[in-house]
Amino acid sequence: MKEDLLVIDCQYDFIEGSLACIHAKEAVKNIVDFINSHDLNVYYSLDWHNQSNKSFKINGGIWPVHCVKDEKGSKLDDVFYEKVQDIKDRPNEKNMFYKGINDDIEEYSAFNAKNINGIILNKTLSNEVIVCGIASEFCVRETVLDLLKSERKVKLLLNGLGYVDEKDHIKNIEELRELGVEII
Numbered sequence: 586m587k588e589d590l591l592v593i594d595c596q597y598d599f600i601e602g603s604l605a606c607i608h609a610k611e612a613v614k615n616i617v618d619f620i621n622s623h624d625l626n627v628y629y630s631l632d633w634h635n636q637s638n639k640s641f642k643i644n645g646g647i648w649p650v651h652c653v654k655d656e657k658g659s660k661l662d663d664v665f666y667e668k669v670q671d672i673k674d675r676p677n678e679k680n681m682f683y684k685g686i687n688d689d690i691e692e693y694s695a696f697n698a699k700n701i702n703g704i705i706l707n708k709t710l711s712n713e714v715i716v717c718g719i720a721s722e723f724c725v726r727e728t729v730l731d732l733l734k735s736e737r738k739v740k741l742l743l744n745g746l747g748y749v750d751e752k753d754h755i756k757n758i759e760e761l762r763e764l765g766v767e768i769i
Contacts, residue, residue, distance in 0.1 A: 589711050590625045590742075592616055593695055593718025593725050594632050595665065598651040598658035599747065606720050607754075609747030616717050616745040617668045625715075627674040628706065629661060630695030632724070633683040640691050652685070682706040693724045696731035707731070713738045715769070717745030721754045729761055740767040 595616065600609040620627055632652035640646035652659040661676050669675045682698035682705075685691075692698075698706045714737055716729055725746060732739045741761060748754035762768055 586711070587624050587626050589714045590620065590623075590627045591695065591706075591710065591714055591716045591718075591728065592627065592629045592665075592745075593716065593728055594630055594652075594720070595662050595718050595747075596631060596652055596658065597660055597662065599632075599719040600662055602658045603649040603651045604720075604749075606747035606749055607751060609719050612717065612719065612745050612747040613662050613664055616742065617664055619717070619742060619745060620674050621668075621670050625674065626711070627669075627680060628709065629665070629676050629681045630698050630706065630718070630724070630728070631659065631661065631681060631683050632685045633659060634685050635688055638685065638688045640685070644688075646691075654686075678702070679704075682709075694727035694731045695724065696728055696735075707735060710737070712736075713740075715740045715742055717742035719747035721746040721748040722750065722757045726757050726761065729766060730764075733764060733766070738767075739765075740769050743768050 595613050598604050599606050633654045634652050640648050641650045665676050678701050682700050684695050684698035696707045
């Protein structure tokens with residue numbers, strides 16, 4: 586049986602935009618290499634906000650404006666469309682899941698993200714999931730915690746993670762390892 590790979594929020598705003606993360610570009614390259622060298626079911630989550638999202642500083646939140654739907658910052662890195670060899674593993678309407686759509690709810694976890702057909706990510710994933718993406722201490726962490734709560738076995742692709750702060754990233758990895766996450 587193929588393993589599931591969940592790619593969290595590898596979008597331009599987290600790679601080179603308003604919330605650019607450390608190791609983000611390298612993480613994307615490593616993720617694509619991993620996809621191309623394994624037989625996987627690949628799923629992508631995307632932060633997908635309205636301009637009026639309450640998480641933005643301009644609207645009373647703590648974050649700069651980021652991942653506004655249909656703008657460049659919300660787009661997945663083109664590398665996934667151009668370099669992923671198997672067309673079924675490239676981003677498409679079935680394997681792209683959107684979160685953060687509700688302006689009033691901070692949604693770091695991709696667990697309840699939906700694709701354009703209304704299918705919920707956690708209803709799609711198998712019992713064993715490899716997780717990677719951006720940012721380790723926020724959206725990746727919260728997704729992993731939700732997957733663990735649902736009694737799934739979780740692996741974390743270490744070289745496929747971007748992060749906000751290196752010290753917090755290292756602390757996060759150790760905490761997730763202690764919770765039973767396999768670091769690969």
